Amino acid sequence: MTSDSRVAESGASLHRIGQIYRTFIKQVDEPLRQVGLAVGQLPVLVTLKNAGASSQAELARVAQVEQPSMAQLLNRMERDGLIERVPDPADGRSRLVSLTGQATRRLPAGKAVMDSLAVKALEGFSREERDVLQDLLSRIQANLERVSKG
Amino acid sequence: MTSDSRVAESGASLHRIGQIYRTFIKQVDEPLRQVGLAVGQLPVLVTLKNAGASSQAELARVAQVEQPSMAQLLNRMERDGLIERVPDPADGRSRLVSLTGQATRRLPAGKAVMDSLAVKALEGFSREERDVLQDLLSRIQANLERVSKG
DNA sequence: GTAATATAGATAGGAGGCTATGTAATGACA
DNA sequence: TGTCATTACATAGCCTCCTATCTATATTAC
Secondary structure: HHHHHHHHHHHHHHHHHHHHHHHHHHHHHHHHHHOOOOOOHHHHHHHHHHHHOOOHHHHHHHOOOOOHHHHHHHHHHHOOOEEEEEOOOOOOOOOOOOOHHHHHHHHHHHHHHHHHHHHOOOOOOOOOHHHHHHHHHHHHHHHEEEEEEE | OHHHHHHHHHHHHHHHHHHHHHHHHHHHHHHHHHHHHOOHHHHHHHHHHHOEEEEHHHHHHHHOOHHOOOOHHHHHHHOOOOEEEEEEOOOOOOOOEEHHHHHHHHHHHHHHHHHHHHHHOOOOOOHHHHHHHHHHHHHHHHHHHOOOOO
16 A cells, blocks of 8 residues: 555545534534524533533533633523523632523433434444444544644 | 443544544644645645636535535635636636635645644554544445435 | 732634525526 | 526625633732
8 A cells, every 4th residue: 555545545534524523513503403502502511410510611621622612602602591600709710600490401302412313323333333433533532632742 | 232322322422523523623723824724725725726727616515515615715715815716708607716826836735734644643543444434434424414315 | 918820711803614695697498 | 588497606694613812810939
């Protein structure tokens, strides 16, 4: 195998990953909006549901986005009545973010939308194939994260 | 295996795909900017290089983005002196997009940046593992595209 | 106790994606 | 030939991500 064809294959896989990502988002966006939620909101809602009230920094860390991205997302969610922010009594710089009742009520339907499409995406995959996929993706992610440090 | 754990695994894979996509973009963005290019521009540049002057619709089709996304991308590229648009003599509605000399000169370095990271991302993968990955990803994509039609 | 540093968040500005909708040219057909 | 659907593109408005930078509060070191 030539070095050129190795490059071509690598590029193809990464390109396909980008396409899958965008297709998934596109598919899930409309049914989620019908439930009154948006794609980026789910990790925040799930985290708040599981961990209780959290700081913006903690939410950004869990969702693996930068702080300003989380700040904007929380702004939209506050505007839409999904979250509340109250001053943290223990730290004057921080505000604790918590779910509203409305968000709590919408969350199950939102999770159902995500899970349903995730299952459809892996239709026809054996247990072993799912494991292999997880392993390969984990290794790609580890490789990419190693690049940013090393 | 329970249905719950199958859902959890599916969600995990798709979530990881999103993370890989964003990590890849993040890694490639800065070296590309140093070359004077941006991530979304590469497919357009490569297509124009290979196929010659093309219409906006054709470029959108190849890059698999919607027409307004391509229109905005081309606006930025025109602003930055990477492409030119000239009226299509054969169709008064259309303009033919072509590379400038500057873009042609920058393209090889841009491709090198992308290829280099793509190779690093798949470091430690055997030939067979790359094939398996391609197969699994193709099947996911086919599943997702089937959802949008069926 | 005050000066320097670190941390939490806010804001500005831009890339790149989407849907919905408008406009102008083409093409097909009664 | 004149109308009408289709096609190519433009525009508006929004979401989600980013970097760079600013403010305000904590914390640490002297």
